[in-house]
Amino acid sequence: MPDQLSALSGRFDVTVVGAGVVGCAIARRFALSGARVAVIEKAVDILDGASKGNSAILHTGFDAPVGSLEQSCIASGYEEYLAIHSRLGLPLLRAGALVIAWTEEEEALLPTLMEQARQNGVSDIEALSEAAMRAHEPGLGPGARAAFRVPREYLIDPWSAPFAYLLQAIENGAEVLRGAEVISGRRDGDWSLETTRGTVRTGMVVNAAGLWGDRLDERLIGRSDFHIRPRKGQFIVYDKPASRLAAHILLPVPNKVTKGVVVCRTAFGNLLVGPTAEDQDDREHAVLMPETLEALKRRGAEILPRLKDHTVTAIYAGLRPATEFKDYCIKAHDGLNYITVGGIRSTGLSSALGIALHVEHLARLALTPRSAPAWPKVANISETCPRDWQTEGHGGVVCHCEMATRREILAAFEGPLPVRSLAGLKRRTRVTMGRCQGFFCTAELSRLTDGRFVRPMAERAE
Template identity: 80%
Template sequence: MSNDVFALSGRFDVAIIGAGIVGCALARRFALEGASVAIIDKASDILDGASKGNSAILHTGFDAPVGSLEQACIAAGYAEYLEIHGRLGLPLIKSGALVIAWSEEEKALLPSLMEQARQNGVADVEPLGEAAMRRAEPGLGAGARAAFRVPREYLIDPWSAPFAYLLQAIENGAQVLRGAEVTGGRRDGIDWSLETSRGTVQAGLVINAAGLWGDLLDEKLIGRRDFHMKPRKGQFVVYDKPAAQLASHILLPVPNKITKGVVVCRTAFGNLLVGPTAEDQDDREHATLVPETLEALKKRGEEILPALRDHQVSAIYAGLRPATEFKDYCIKAHDKSYITVGGIRSTGLSAALGIAQHVLKLAALDLTKPADPAWPVVSNISEYFPRDWQSEGHGGIVCHCEMTTRREVLAALDGPLPARSLAGLKRRTRVTMGRCQGFFCSAELARLTEGHFDRPMAEKA
């Protein structure tokens, strides 16, 4: 049965604005605590803002600022993901990471970075001289000088995780309102009345998890903002699946004050990823791909792994990270009725569950946990675990590049949180994400999705 509604009625304990990674984790946590939850997003589908583009790494937080809220949330989120991923059917690819120095100056920084990791509770970092480093990753370029290993940095599916969080929230009573922009709101001393493009939502507590629009939403609802959003664009290059054999670890650079730098790693979907860049901009909506920047990114990837020169790029993409003028997260309870969760940047995937724990404490609601909460299991779309095409009765392959079955597509168009856009269907099933980028499967997808999307595939934007 679909939870897809066009208006919400009744009063909710909590209204969460924004259905990105953090909003989905918040909805899950509050629903599991027994709150009545509404989650509102202006897009047709979830994860349509900053959350749609990231590196898909489960970070330990080894390089986070010591004592920061970010570090605490990453550590808590990491631990909870390890605890729950099996019950929700979420993948975990135990790759480990190497932090690699490419100059003598960077090599001199490795001991202090390892000490920072230990202060952050990541005590199992291991220094590697050049010989040991090359035994661990024989394909590294000639410029690599030394490294240290972070054994518990892992790869995960960046879309199935928040989808599972929100699905669990729904199955424990939460309601979702998509395509509903919050246009205003007022509080009568007890409850909020949020005005949206699809009606009014009544709630006792409002949580602003609006990502790239969080500061403007604060100004709209409470008349002030404590940070200013400065979107940071990250461009990525994705190599075709044979390139994944070139690296077994996540290959990390020595970070600087602005960015973690360009990463080379496998993805949960069997590709090899190079990126992101870090480019500040004012535009909150468009992450434009720049050919010159992508060429420079390819060149850097080939310096790290020279064998990449012999492999094909299958996709390029860009995302925006909700950076602010502050290095730490901007999470604040303004009073007992309004909490802002802003400035989460690139570590949101790892920290989301920990952020939800922290916000629950700030909310200090008097709640009663359900005695037997529901634990849905999501379908696996990771290349490293059994896929639907390997079982009987799947109805045939729709997307041959990504081996997505008809059964998977139809399931994603139904259920409690159906896909309402091609982008949403991609994130649930991997359709059109392979080497042909939808050239061969788009006609069949247009037929299967007819009547399901807000904007039909055949309609030009």
């Protein structure tokens, strides 16, 4: 089985440490290039770190620093996602974005931001007067002054995409070791990585450990060129009727620290407000703060006043692996067969495929690409395409808020990457993520998942 229950055996050409969206994309790229690939993940399920909480937007990179590695990776990752999404069964909802000025000072910055977009290769932008802006989005609050439109911004499923990347890697020979932390490593020609579940031998190591990237560098090569300072982002998710309030992704004028609070629909039919940008030292816990969430609600209602009439379905927070540097921290370490991929912050979902191409170039391995690679399709859980409950034989709907079926849930326990936690099952099926937050389906889920999770539902709420 590709998803091992014990230590991986044999020698690998490339081992990727970290199974967030970036690690999954890198594993896919090397597997398609013909390498024997291993992926080591500390958590029992993939996407358990920074990748579990984001805005679920596929960006053009129009506002990235001109000439930066981040901009280059976003641009190439964006193009590859458009090229491959249908072959992997991934959704794509074209929404477009409005960058909105709410003050006189912000309005004065719009021409500069538009020029930045053009320099980044995003030339199909459109300046909008207040009247034109409100024609596109009549529900905007009274403070909106002017905007410009970026038509090729998309909404995507943030969990199915990395799952599809890793699944394709597995279908093309990659192996995955979960619940394994890399403790140390030594290099004598090849690397020997000591994990909590055995030793992995590999020719090259790619550090995609996200929030722990600097610590992994220190463990394996004795130094780190950056320091992770987690940046917390809190979000509010409104019930599905609120999605009718905005057609576009509504963006603020960014500042030097953050892109600011975004209001947009999601691929799952909700409306999202967030994130905040709060630096902290804790790398594991993203604590929700009631006063901050109330401020987010107020800001959301300033942007779309009718939000006051809608119900909040969920609140959540994620941590981004910010560093002291503005750009990504991606480096091949001379003579070590070791590549660090750090400081990806908030744009990893859009740039992951582009980062993978960049890392492949840095690796300079002599490989023979697979002539006929496998292209598995993942099951759709977005509201942009037909769902499982709309087809016969699904065994009944278990989670009625998100219309997740018994067949979908049971399928998540099969295949080469079975889920091992409630958090993982949520990201694969959307169970317990709707209006009742699991109140009605938890008992049935507990029965269906009995003996399948590392920690049973009855033992710990996730």
